[in-house]
Amino acid sequence: MEGIKMVTIGGGSSYTPELVEGLIQRYHELPVRELWLVDIPEGAEKLNMVGALAKRMVKRAGVPVDIYLSLDREEALRDADFVTTQIRVGLLEARAKDEAIPLKYEVIGQETNGPGGLFKGLRTIPVVLDICKDMEKLCPDAWLINFSNPAGMVTEAVLHYSNITKTVGLCNVPIGMERGIAELLQVEPNRVRIDFAGLNHMVYGLEVYLDGMAVKEQVLEKLVHSRDGITMKNIVDLGWEKEFIQALNLLPCPYHRYYYQTSKMLDEEKKDFEAKGSRAQVVKELEKELFEMYRDPELDVKPPQLKERGGAYYSEAACNLINSIYNDKRDIQPVNVRNNGAIKSIPDESAVEVSCIITKDGPKPITLGDLPVAVRGLVQQIKSFERVAAEAAVTGDYQKALLAMTINPLVPSDTIAKEILDEMLEAHKEYLPLFFTKVR
Ligand code: G6P
Numbered sequence: 001m002e003g004i005k006m007v008t009i010g011g012g013s014s015y016t017p018e019l020v021e022g023l024i025q026r027y028h029e030l031p032v033r034e035l036w037l038v039d040i041p042e043g044a045e046k047l048n049m050v051g052a053l054a055k056r057m058v059k060r061a062g063v064p065v066d067i068y069l070s071l072d073r074e075e076a077l078r079d080a081d082f083v084t085t086q087i088r089v090g091l092l093e094a095r096a097k098d099e100a101i102p103l104k105y106e107v108i109g110q111e112t113n114g115p116g117g118l119f120k121g122l123r124t125i126p127v128v129l130d131i132c133k134d135m136e137k138l139c140p141d142a143w144l145i146n147f148s149n150p151a152g153m154v155t156e157a158v159l160h161y162s163n164i165t166k167t168v169g170l171c172n173v174p175i176g177m178e179r180g181i182a183e184l185l186q187v188e189p190n191r192v193r194i195d196f197a198g199l200n201h202m203v204y205g206l207e208v209y210l211d212g213m214a215v216k217e218q219v220l221e222k223l224v225h226s227r228d229g230i231t232m233k234n235i236v237d238l239g240w241e242k243e244f245i246q247a248l249n250l251l252p253c254p255y256h257r258y259y260y261q262t263s264k265m266l267d268e269e270k271k272d273f274e275a276k277g278s279r280a281q282v283v284k285e286l287e288k289e290l291f292e293m294y295r296d297p298e299l300d301v302k303p304p305q306l307k308e309r310g311g312a313y314y315s316e317a318a319c320n321l322i323n324s325i326y327n328d329k330r331d332i333q334p335v336n337v338r339n340n341g342a343i344k345s346i347p348d349e350s351a352v353e354v355s356c357i358i359t360k361d362g363p364k365p366i367t368l369g370d371l372p373v374a375v376r377g378l379v380q381q382i383k384s385f386e387r388v389a390a391e392a393a394v395t396g397d398y399q400k401a402l403l404a405m406t407i408n409p410l411v412p413s414d415t416i417a418k419e420i421l422d423e424m425l426e427a428h429k430e431y432l433p434l435f436f437t438k439v440r
Pocket of ligand 1 (some may be wrong): 173279308309311
């Protein structure tokens with residue numbers, strides 16, 4: 001077949017128009033001829049609405065991309081070149097529970113961190129590994145680009161428990177940080193580049209460049225004086241202690257607030273929860289609005305309201321990555337891949353989020369030596385959490401899940417860990433078959 005066959009699992013997501021826009025903009029160098037949007041029967045209505053919008057978007061743009069909508073994953077995957085996954089197992093209802101239950105125990109309730117992140121991983125990993133099995137049969141040479149959260153833990157699981165080695169985990173946090181810095185410096189985003197190292201949602205900027213000149217110190221100085229520094233739509237910015245950031249001498253990512261400002265963030269979350277409910281509930285309302293718009297047969301571009309979602313610009317990261325693999329661009333992009341020695345204190349075979357050179361053979365992580373001692377331990381701790389959590393997800397082992405929950409730095413004790421675990425297991429029972437087919 002001429003051109004690229006791309007398959008997006010979870011294609012009915014409200015984020016899909018982002019991806020379609022990114023592909024349209026790059027069509028001249030990234031000739032995607034077939035885009036298959038795949039979903040589960042529960043997502044059929046959304047898939048049809050998003051799919052119809054996607055078709056209008058390519059028509060308006062005048063690019064010959066054939067869009068197929070399917071509920072049959074196997075049919076869609078056959079001979080794919082790129083497979084992207086953007087699934088939410090248990091839909092937003094499950095996210096709402098991930099966010100609400102820990103709060104009852106005075107623990108951060110968050111989509112990808114702490115107990116919420118653990119449970120999102122437990123639900124998502126077996127499904128992604130099933131997709132990998134299908135890929136082995138139907139498109140063994142395809143690239144798997146995963147955006148499903150928790151993207152770091154999922155990439156870790158794919159590297160350990162599947163034979164799909166052409167896999168990359170992707171997140172919009174790094175691109176969001178570069179854009180945030182560009183705003184802070186009031187320059188065009190393409191003039192800013194950051195050297196990234198760490199893990200997904202636990203990544204640090206080691207150096208910041210403006211037109212190739214190192215400007216980290218000036219950036220950190222500005223950062224501590226601004227409230228609307230660098231954040232995503234789903235994370236509140238409470239500012240930083242100036243001396244802390246100066247001593248850290250690294251650019252933290254928005255999610256570091258949960259670790260370095262735990263009690264402040266918890267208070268803020270509780271207030272927010274009282275006022276507007278969980279982020280999942282807010283997102284549900286936003287989605288309603290978005291799908292109302294998608295339904296409009298006149299709409300044939302990505303609506304600007306998508307910028308209100310935390311994942312804004314993820315398609316830019318995704319399309320840039322696919323474009324650079326396809327065209328062997330050898331440019332630098334931050335992605336989640338096998339460490340291969342890039343960060344000395346993380347096992348070679350584990351997933352890390354680092355700046356990589358993107359080639360036709362995939363991302364090659366840039367060797368950075370090691371992380372500064374002040375952050376090394378936290379990063380290793382989260383890596384341990386991700387590994388134990390991934391093992392719990394593939395085995396359905398209660399003790400492993402308890403171990404993961406207890407070693408997570410946001411959970412204060414083994415007893416609270418057990419209480420949260422038991423309540424969340426019960427709440428998510430339907431989506432955790434491995435945990436419930438065994439006698440504990
Ligand atoms: C962030 C993260 C994404 C996450 C998103 C949630 O930016 O990087 O991994 O999916 O926020 O956004 P939402 O609008 O769903 O709260």
